[in-house]
Amino acid sequence: MTDLVWLIPVFPLIGFLINGLLGKRFPERTIGWIGSAAVGASFVVALLIFLELLGMPPGSRSVQKVVYTWMLSGDLNIPIGFLMDPLSMVMMMVVSGVGCIIHVYSIGYMHGEFGFRRYFAYLNLFVFNMLILVSANNFLLLFVGWEGVGLCSYLLIGYYYEKKSASDAGKKAFVVNRVGDFGFLIGAFLIFVTFGTFNFTDVFAAAPDKLSYGGLPATLITLLLFVGATGKSAQIPLYTWLPDAMEGPTPVSALIHAATMVTAGVYMVARCSVLFALAPVSLTTVAIVGGATAFYAATMGITQFDIKRVLAYSTISQLGYMFMACGVGAFSSGIFHLMTHAFFKALLFMAAGSVMHAMSGELDMRKMGALRKHLPYTHWTYVFGTLAIAGIFPFAGFFSKDEILLYAFQRHLGFWIIGAIAAVMTSFYMFRSVFMTFYGESRVDHETAHHLHESPPIMTVPLMILAGLALVGGLVGIPILEHYNVFGHWLDPVFAPAKAISEKAAGHHGDHASVALEFLLMGVSLCIAFFGLFLARWMYVTKPSVATEVAERLGPIHKLVYNKYWMDEIYDFLFVDSIVKFSRLLWKWFDEGFIDGMVNGTATVVRRFGSILRELESGLVKDYALSIVVGVVVVIGYLVLR
């Protein structure tokens, strides 16, 4: 089966080609099911390969398959090759599995939309690129997928391209991503210069020898790679595109900006764990940036009224958790959280989409309330997602977040404190959104209330599947005895080299936390989560006026956070405005003034010269006779005087 790994990205590519090129006359159902079946087929192949890998002994679970030699020039050999190891199989299954569910949901959600076929074509193209990204066996092929998902993100965010805010958001996403990609590319080039190859296994095997621990090359490479990750995964400072990306259709937000594309940065950092382990400065940077982002984004989630914005800031915050996990050396915890986050965040977005669908497109939570009577399935699945993200036992988020907080605590108390405060805020703003939307007094306006209806099964069944995964998905990470969980064990071979490097440098084996400490921290996490729940309930159900009072009391602070710390405006002032002014200058002065001037000027000179010469053609024969005489005189004069 591993020989057929190339089918995994190729199925969605075929779906894209069929829907894109031939789908003009197909009915909606056909287009939708072709798209979903393509991704579903990828999932089946990935699952089969996963089972095959399971059957192998743990040490040898790394299979490469080269399908084609893309570039061959001297030292440079870039194949189209796939790497099947525990990490990439997890990613492939998450991407194709959650992707398939979202495709099916989209058939219902996008019903009646004008660009239905375009949507599914782009969505399939996106899954193709994402699968290339996670299955590539070398940096350059990964970058192909990396750029591809950026492109599809732009296309899908700008899906409603006639709306200016949507097309602006698409451009913003692409440009901010590009800044990150620049860093990634320089890092990849440095890798080639140092190692002579782009291939993962070769680079990581040679890394401990070629790169000195804590040395400049290692630090530089990993920092540059991390810059790419901040762009793609919306961390400080390149996160500003993600809230705006909510202009796209909700399933797009679910797939791209929650479950898959934004996790590409985390995957990349995890994949390069060996390189990061050799550069402790970078690792700490990753942890600090991740923690800071988790905290910072959570503060903004508290004040937003747009339900999708809340989820967007939540995504940025959770991604911060994943990076913090990688930064403290707990790579498998980061990936575990990636997987559970994919489940519950996709669920939350799609349930929010279901709410919007019922509310005829309204997404301001101030205009919702008491919707649980009208939308039972949506309500319960959204609550499941919220319980998961808040980290309440036994939902998935509890296990993954708890693991991260445990490792953070071991690394440095500061990380745990930031993580814990962010957890409180996460629980609070998520339950705030639950209570504002589904409980309390109905603030729905009359017209919309007429059309309130639960979504059709094609939308609610995917929600229920994901809700089930949000419930049980964490069980693969249950700590059995000390520090031992199925998921971590599965990913161990991938991260073992990095772990060995870190432990060698630290001079001792990592401290294994005592069972007591684990249970203590678990208990604290639960208390934090419930505190957030009850605070939200008090503020939004029992005494709704408290919310506005607090906002008034904390006037200036509230204003600062509500306006997203004016980061967009600051970036505009610092970077965007000057670049736009410079572009305008180049346009008016150089392109129009100079280049066009040169071209037009040449034409003008020729025309003027011509209009002078033209006077010779007077049409009078006597003038021509004169010129003959002049010519004769000149010639004879020359001959005589010579």
Place this chain on the structure above:
Amino acid sequence: MLTLQHYLFLSAALFALGVVGVMFRRNLIIILMSLELMMNAVNLTFVAFSRYLGSIEGQIFVLFIMVVAAAEVAVGLAIAVAVFRQKGTVNVNEVNIMKW
């Protein structure tokens, strides 16, 4: 005594007058007459040289020139008639539409 130089000066003067007439006169017929004048001046030059060098070739060439002059006048007058029929005038300053 009349030397060669006298004849040559006369020819040159006649030729110059002819050229001036072709360049500066407005009437097409006058221009044709000036053209004839130029040719006759050349004839005079040839005959003077023929007498001076004692060779008969000069005078033979004069006969050829006269033939050509006659043919040319025929054609030239035909053109003048055609122009007059077209334009109603033989003023060459008016025949100027082949211009920019």
